[in-house]
Amino acid sequence: MNNQELQTLVEQISINEFGKSFRHHAYFNSRLRTTGGRYLLQSHDIEINKKYFEQLGMNELIGIIKHELCHYHLHLEGKGYKHRDRDFRELLSKVNAPRFCTVLPENKKKKQSRKILVYHCTSCHLNYHRKRSIDLTRFVCGKCRGRLKLVKKMDGNEEQ
Structure with missing residues:
Protein backbone atom coordinates (compact mmCIF):
# COMPACT_ATOMS: atom_id res chain seq x y z
CA MET A 1 0.00 0.00 0.00
CA LYS A 109 10.11 -9.30 22.05
CA LYS A 110 12.26 -6.30 22.99
CA LYS A 111 10.42 -5.78 26.26
CA GLN A 112 10.81 -9.40 27.35
CA SER A 113 14.57 -9.50 26.82
CA ARG A 114 15.45 -6.67 29.22
CA LYS A 115 18.37 -7.23 31.56
CA ILE A 116 18.21 -6.44 35.26
CA LEU A 117 21.43 -5.57 37.10
CA VAL A 118 21.77 -6.43 40.78
CA TYR A 119 24.06 -4.25 42.92
CA HIS A 120 25.00 -5.15 46.49
CA CYS A 121 26.14 -2.78 49.24
CA THR A 122 29.30 -4.07 50.93
CA SER A 123 28.43 -2.34 54.24
CA CYS A 124 24.71 -2.83 54.96
CA HIS A 125 24.17 -5.70 52.45
CA LEU A 126 21.21 -4.00 50.74
CA ASN A 127 20.48 -5.13 47.17
CA TYR A 128 19.51 -2.75 44.34
CA HIS A 129 17.76 -4.02 41.22
CA ARG A 130 18.31 -1.70 38.25
CA LYS A 131 17.63 -1.66 34.52
CA ARG A 132 20.44 0.78 33.81
CA SER A 133 24.04 0.49 34.93
CA ILE A 134 25.56 2.60 37.70
CA ASP A 135 28.99 4.23 37.68
CA LEU A 136 30.46 2.51 40.74
CA THR A 137 33.17 5.17 41.14
CA ARG A 138 30.58 7.93 41.63
CA PHE A 139 27.53 6.35 43.28
CA VAL A 140 27.21 4.85 46.76
CA CYS A 141 24.49 3.13 48.81
CA GLY A 142 21.57 5.44 49.53
CA LYS A 143 21.09 4.01 53.03
CA CYS A 144 24.59 3.88 54.53
CA ARG A 145 26.85 5.46 51.87
CA GLY A 146 28.77 2.20 51.52
CA ARG A 147 30.46 0.97 48.36
CA LEU A 148 28.36 -0.82 45.76
CA LYS A 149 29.38 -3.95 43.90
CA LEU A 150 27.79 -5.50 40.80
CA VAL A 151 26.60 -8.95 41.85
CA LYS A 152 24.88 -10.36 38.75
CA LYS A 153 23.00 -9.66 35.57
CA MET A 154 19.58 -11.29 35.29
CA ASP A 155 17.17 -11.67 32.38
CA GLY A 156 13.88 -9.87 32.81
CA ASN A 157 12.12 -13.27 33.06
CA GLU A 158 14.11 -14.56 36.07
CA GLU A 159 12.80 -14.18 39.60
CA GLN A 160 14.56 -11.62 41.74
Whole structure:
Protein backbone atom coordinates (compact mmCIF):
# COMPACT_ATOMS: atom_id res chain seq x y z
CA MET A 1 0.00 0.00 0.00
CA ASN A 2 1.32 3.44 -0.89
CA ASN A 3 0.35 6.94 0.26
CA GLN A 4 -2.23 7.45 -2.49
CA GLU A 5 -4.03 4.21 -1.60
CA LEU A 6 -3.94 5.23 2.07
CA GLN A 7 -5.43 8.63 1.20
CA THR A 8 -8.27 6.95 -0.70
CA LEU A 9 -8.91 4.51 2.16
CA VAL A 10 -9.05 7.31 4.73
CA GLU A 11 -11.50 9.29 2.56
CA GLN A 12 -13.74 6.22 2.15
CA ILE A 13 -13.74 5.43 5.88
CA SER A 14 -14.50 9.05 6.69
CA ILE A 15 -17.55 9.09 4.41
CA ASN A 16 -18.83 5.62 5.38
CA GLU A 17 -18.29 5.78 9.16
CA PHE A 18 -18.60 9.49 9.96
CA GLY A 19 -20.72 10.80 7.10
CA LYS A 20 -18.22 13.63 6.59
CA SER A 21 -15.47 14.19 4.06
CA PHE A 22 -11.76 14.14 4.84
CA ARG A 23 -10.29 17.23 3.15
CA HIS A 24 -6.64 16.98 4.19
CA HIS A 25 -3.73 14.58 3.68
CA ALA A 26 -3.07 11.11 5.05
CA TYR A 27 0.31 9.48 4.59
CA PHE A 28 2.70 6.93 6.04
CA ASN A 29 5.42 8.20 8.38
CA SER A 30 8.26 5.71 8.86
CA ARG A 31 9.67 7.70 11.81
CA LEU A 32 6.73 6.82 14.08
CA ARG A 33 7.88 4.17 16.54
CA THR A 34 5.58 3.84 19.55
CA THR A 35 2.23 4.80 18.06
CA GLY A 36 0.01 3.56 15.27
CA GLY A 37 -0.77 7.02 13.96
CA ARG A 38 -1.22 10.65 14.86
CA TYR A 39 -3.42 13.58 13.99
CA LEU A 40 -1.54 16.84 13.46
CA LEU A 41 -3.41 19.79 14.97
CA GLN A 42 -1.73 22.49 12.88
CA SER A 43 -2.03 21.00 9.40
CA HIS A 44 -4.99 18.63 10.10
CA ASP A 45 -3.07 15.82 8.39
CA ILE A 46 -3.01 12.22 9.59
CA GLU A 47 0.22 10.21 9.78
CA ILE A 48 0.12 6.42 9.96
CA ASN A 49 2.85 3.99 11.06
CA LYS A 50 3.29 1.58 8.14
CA LYS A 51 4.66 -1.18 10.40
CA TYR A 52 1.18 -1.71 11.84
CA PHE A 53 -0.20 -2.46 8.38
CA GLU A 54 2.74 -4.70 7.47
CA GLN A 55 2.77 -6.72 10.71
CA LEU A 56 -0.87 -6.70 11.88
CA GLY A 57 -2.86 -6.30 8.67
CA MET A 58 -5.74 -4.31 7.25
CA ASN A 59 -8.11 -4.59 10.24
CA GLU A 60 -5.58 -2.95 12.57
CA LEU A 61 -4.93 -0.23 9.97
CA ILE A 62 -8.65 0.53 9.67
CA GLY A 63 -8.93 0.75 13.46
CA ILE A 64 -6.04 3.23 13.61
CA ILE A 65 -7.57 5.31 10.81
CA LYS A 66 -10.95 5.43 12.60
CA HIS A 67 -9.22 6.51 15.80
CA GLU A 68 -7.34 9.33 14.08
CA LEU A 69 -10.46 10.42 12.20
CA CYS A 70 -12.22 10.77 15.57
CA HIS A 71 -9.51 13.27 16.59
CA TYR A 72 -9.80 14.98 13.19
CA HIS A 73 -13.57 15.48 13.03
CA LEU A 74 -13.98 16.48 16.68
CA HIS A 75 -11.13 19.00 16.47
CA LEU A 76 -12.59 20.62 13.36
CA GLU A 77 -16.02 20.81 15.05
CA GLY A 78 -14.54 22.45 18.15
CA LYS A 79 -15.50 19.55 20.43
CA GLY A 80 -13.37 17.55 22.86
CA TYR A 81 -10.84 15.70 20.69
CA LYS A 82 -8.41 14.51 23.40
CA HIS A 83 -8.32 10.96 24.76
CA ARG A 84 -9.79 12.01 28.11
CA ASP A 85 -12.76 13.93 26.64
CA ARG A 86 -16.25 12.46 26.76
CA ASP A 87 -17.00 13.50 23.14
CA PHE A 88 -13.97 11.56 21.96
CA ARG A 89 -14.80 8.40 23.90
CA GLU A 90 -18.43 8.46 22.73
CA LEU A 91 -17.44 8.85 19.08
CA LEU A 92 -14.88 6.03 19.43
CA SER A 93 -17.57 3.66 20.67
CA LYS A 94 -20.05 4.85 18.03
CA VAL A 95 -17.72 4.02 15.12
CA ASN A 96 -16.20 0.98 16.90
CA ALA A 97 -12.66 2.37 16.91
CA PRO A 98 -9.99 1.20 19.38
CA ARG A 99 -8.86 3.60 22.10
CA PHE A 100 -5.28 2.25 21.88
CA CYS A 101 -3.52 0.30 19.17
CA THR A 102 -2.12 -3.19 19.60
CA VAL A 103 1.53 -3.57 20.58
CA LEU A 104 3.69 -4.62 17.65
CA PRO A 105 5.10 -8.17 17.86
CA GLU A 106 8.66 -6.87 17.48
CA ASN A 107 8.17 -4.53 20.48
CA LYS A 108 6.89 -7.38 22.66
CA LYS A 109 10.11 -9.30 22.05
CA LYS A 110 12.26 -6.30 22.99
CA LYS A 111 10.42 -5.78 26.26
CA GLN A 112 10.81 -9.40 27.35
CA SER A 113 14.57 -9.50 26.82
CA ARG A 114 15.45 -6.67 29.22
CA LYS A 115 18.37 -7.23 31.56
CA ILE A 116 18.21 -6.44 35.26
CA LEU A 117 21.43 -5.57 37.10
CA VAL A 118 21.77 -6.43 40.78
CA TYR A 119 24.06 -4.25 42.92
CA HIS A 120 25.00 -5.15 46.49
CA CYS A 121 26.14 -2.78 49.24
CA THR A 122 29.30 -4.07 50.93
CA SER A 123 28.43 -2.34 54.24
CA CYS A 124 24.71 -2.83 54.96
CA HIS A 125 24.17 -5.70 52.45
CA LEU A 126 21.21 -4.00 50.74
CA ASN A 127 20.48 -5.13 47.17
CA TYR A 128 19.51 -2.75 44.34
CA HIS A 129 17.76 -4.02 41.22
CA ARG A 130 18.31 -1.70 38.25
CA LYS A 131 17.63 -1.66 34.52
CA ARG A 132 20.44 0.78 33.81
CA SER A 133 24.04 0.49 34.93
CA ILE A 134 25.56 2.60 37.70
CA ASP A 135 28.99 4.23 37.68
CA LEU A 136 30.46 2.51 40.74
CA THR A 137 33.17 5.17 41.14
CA ARG A 138 30.58 7.93 41.63
CA PHE A 139 27.53 6.35 43.28
CA VAL A 140 27.21 4.85 46.76
CA CYS A 141 24.49 3.13 48.81
CA GLY A 142 21.57 5.44 49.53
CA LYS A 143 21.09 4.01 53.03
CA CYS A 144 24.59 3.88 54.53
CA ARG A 145 26.85 5.46 51.87
CA GLY A 146 28.77 2.20 51.52
CA ARG A 147 30.46 0.97 48.36
CA LEU A 148 28.36 -0.82 45.76
CA LYS A 149 29.38 -3.95 43.90
CA LEU A 150 27.79 -5.50 40.80
CA VAL A 151 26.60 -8.95 41.85
CA LYS A 152 24.88 -10.36 38.75
CA LYS A 153 23.00 -9.66 35.57
CA MET A 154 19.58 -11.29 35.29
CA ASP A 155 17.17 -11.67 32.38
CA GLY A 156 13.88 -9.87 32.81
CA ASN A 157 12.12 -13.27 33.06
CA GLU A 158 14.11 -14.56 36.07
CA GLU A 159 12.80 -14.18 39.60
CA GLN A 160 14.56 -11.62 41.74
